[in-house]
Amino acid sequence: MPDLLAGSRVRALDTPPTVWDVELSSYTTTSTSFGQTTSGGTYAVCGAVFTAPTTGRVEIKVTAQVSNSSTLGTSVAAETRLGAVIGSGTVVEAVADGTGLIHYGTDGSRKTISHVLSGLTPGAVYNVILLHKVSGASTGTILRRELIVAPLT
Numbered sequence: 001m002p003d004l005l006a007g008s009r010v011r012a013l014d015t016p017p018t019v020w021d022v023e024l025s026s027y028t029t030t031s032t033s034f035g036q037t038t039s040g041g042t043y044a045v046c047g048a049v050f051t052a053p054t055t056g057r058v059e060i061k062v063t064a065q066v067s068n069s070s071t072l073g074t075s076v077a078a079e080t081r082l083g084a085v086i087g088s089g090t091v092v093e094a095v096a097d098g099t100g101l102i103h104y105g106t107d108g109s110r111k112t113i114s115h116v117l118s119g120l121t122p123g124a125v126y127n128v129i130l131l132h133k134v135s136g137a138s139t140g141t142i143l144r145r146e147l148i149v150a151p152l153t
Contacts, residue, residue, distance in 0.1 A: 016051040018150040026143035034131040046145040047086035047129035052120035053151035063146040067108035074140030
């Protein structure tokens with residue numbers, strides 16, 4: 001995938017628009033595996049569809065306010081799939097602790113983490129969804145989620 005270096009002629013499709021989603025609702029989970037399960041209430045999906053830039057690289061930013069009913073952790077992380085339907089398609093980057101945010105303890109904290117996803121096919125359409133879990137027998141509370149996907153040159 002070509003880099004867009006100084007002096008390069010840049011076309012509109014080289015850098016597709018940044019996409020984002022914001023979901024303010026609060027919910028809880030007791031699941032120790034990443035997913036969309038809740039302990040009650042309605043789960044609102046936080047996800048976005050994007051087109052890979054010419055470089056095949058994007059920055060994925062995840063923000064959420066999280067807390068836990070104990071000293072254990074509550075995690076929120078992104079999973080990227082091929083296609084325009086959020087939450088379905090072939091997994092390109094599986095959800096993982098290393099690319100998500102985690103907060104330990106009962107004091108609620110709003111955190112942001114970002115990472116670079118490379119190796120995407122330029123011009124292909126992908127989707128990203130935020131998933132969550134707790135690190136042990138506890139209840140995690142998640143609210144004010146935000147997801148941003150920005151093309152990288």
